[in-house]
Amino acid sequence: MKKIVLVLVTLLVSLWADTLWLDETKKKKCCEAKLGVLPLKELSVKSGTLQENEKLKDLNGSVLYIRDMDGKIEEHNLSGSKITVTPQYKGNYHLFLKHQEVVDGVLNVQLSTYRFYNKEGNLSCSWTKEVRGKTSDSRYLSEPLPQLPFQLMMEKTIHNHHVNCCLYVGDIIPLKVYYKGELLKDVSVDVELESGWKNIIKSNNEGMMMVEIPKSTYEQEKGDKKRSEKLLVSATYDVNESGVYDGKSYTSAHYVMSIPLSFGDTPLEYESKTLAFATVIGVMLVFSLGLYYNRRRKRKTPKEIYFDEE
Numbered sequence: 001m002k003k004i005v006l007v008l009v010t011l012l013v014s015l016w017a018d019t020l021w022l023d024e025t026k027k028k029k030c031c032e033a034k035l036g037v038l039p040l041k042e043l044s045v046k047s048g049t050l051q052e053n054e055k056l057k058d059l060n061g062s063v064l065y066i067r068d069m070d071g072k073i074e075e076h077n078l079s080g081s082k083i084t085v086t087p088q089y090k091g092n093y094h095l096f097l098k099h100q101e102v103v104d105g106v107l108n109v110q111l112s113t114y115r116f117y118n119k120e121g122n123l124s125c126s127w128t129k130e131v132r133g134k135t136s137d138s139r140y141l142s143e144p145l146p147q148l149p150f151q152l153m154m155e156k157t158i159h160n161h162h163v164n165c166c167l168y169v170g171d172i173i174p175l176k177v178y179y180k181g182e183l184l185k186d187v188s189v190d191v192e193l194e195s196g197w198k199n200i201i202k203s204n205n206e207g208m209m210m211v212e213i214p215k216s217t218y219e220q221e222k223g224d225k226k227r228s229e230k231l232l233v234s235a236t237y238d239v240n241e242s243g244v245y246d247g248k249s250y251t252s253a254h255y256v257m258s259i260p261l262s263f264g265d266t267p268l269e270y271e272s273k274t275l276a277f278a279t280v281i282g283v284m285l286v287f288s289l290g291l292y293y294n295r296r297r298k299r300k301t302p303k304e305i306y307f308d309e310e
Contacts, residue, residue, distance in 0.1 A: 018047045019234045020056070021258040022083070022097055022114035039118055041085040045097060050194045050232050057081045065096040065147055073147070087118040096145060102248035107241075111148060111257035144178040150255035151178045152189065152235045155208075160266070167231075167263035173211040175201075177235050179255075183207045189235045213263050234258040 025042040045062070046053040059078040066074040069091045087093050093116055100109040144151045155174035157167065167173075177184045185207040192198045193214070201209045211233060237255040244250070 018053075019049070019112075019232070019256055019258045020045055020047050020097065020099060020110040021112045021232055021234075021260045022046075022095060023260065024114070024116065025082075039087060041087065041116060041118075043083040043085070043095070043114065044081065045083070045112075050192055050230055051196055055081065059083070059099075061101065062097060062099040065098070065145065067094040067096070067141075067145070069093075073145070075147070090118050092117050094141065096148060098148060100245065102245050102250045105249070105251050107243070107245055107250040107253040109150060109253060109255045111150060111152075111255070113152070113257070113259055144181055146181070148257075149180055150237055150257055152176075152233065152257040152259055153178065154233075154259055167213060167261055168266045169213050169215050169263065170266050171213050171263070173213065173233070173261075175209040175211060175233065175235075175259075176207055177203070177209075177237070179237060179239070184237070187235060187237065189233050192232050194230050228262045228264050231261045231263055232258055233261065 022043050023046050025044065045056045045059060047056055048054060059080060062078040064076045064078055064083060066076070066085065068087075068089070083095075083097075085093070085095065095114045095116075097112045097114075098109070099111075100107060102108070140156050141153055144153060153176045155176065158172040158174070159168075160170045160172075161168060175189055177187045177189070185203055185205065187207070187209075188200050188202040189209050189211070190198065190200055191211055197214060201211050203209045213231065235257055239253045239255070240251075241253050242249070242251045
């Protein structure tokens with residue numbers, strides 16, 4: 001009987017300790033935006049891996065922090081099964097999810113961050129915000145959020161192409177991990193793709209981890225030329241600390257934080273395919289013109305025959 005109870009408790013802790021990550025619902029097209037209507041962002045919270053996960057139906061006890069371009073932070077207590085955000089201005093917004101609970105004497109703290117760019121919003125009083133929001137540096141955090149005891153931070157991405165608005169295959173993502181504002185140097189992050197590819201990246205002597213986005217292993221579907229794939233980066237950290245949370249005491253703490261990202265095939269690949277296609281079309285055109293001109297030259301001019309009837 002004791003073994004059965006122990007197994008059930010172990011399963012409960014392992015299920016609860018799955019990585020949480022924020023997932024945005026299907027994005028609306030720009031042409032669907034209505035004038036005078038504030039944009040609406042809907043997100044859900046998923047637990048597990050990219051391949052095997054389930055949507056959380058009860059977010060009670062979770063807290064959402066919203067950081068805008070000016071560094072202003074809003075705090076919201078969550079309930080229900082989805083998160084609704086209405087950004088006021090155009091620009092980049094950072095969302096931070098925190099859920100913590102004491103299970104079997106362990107304080108489990110699950111964290112996730114998500115960044116999105118708002119294409120709509122009030123332009124009448126946000127022109128400077130809009131300009132500042134499009135700069136590359138404003139998309140990344142400069143320092144850890146004081147509300148989060150443990151944080152996985154994404155630094156400015158190193159691009160291997162001329163497009164720097166999105167993530168593509170071959171880009172390098174610098175990451176750092178902080179605990180209570182202090183940089184951790186002896187840590188590692190787990191990286192996984194929807195296709196099932198996984199890897200563990202360890203930090204260097206300066207506490208930096210460099211994740212290079214690998215080539216997608218998904219088979220390209222017909223009519224899906226620029227398929228976007230999800231990438232999930234997560235970090236864990238265990239600490240021997242005791243305390244009381246929500247009336248329950250704990251003797252250790254387990255921290256998990258994730259960053260869900262999306263990437264596509266490198267633009268250079270499409271450019272090379274376009275160049276190759278244009279080259280083939282050009283060669284075919286030159287060959288056709290040459291063939292046509294050659295046939296025109298070989299075509300005999302009809303001779304006129306005159307009869308003298310006198």
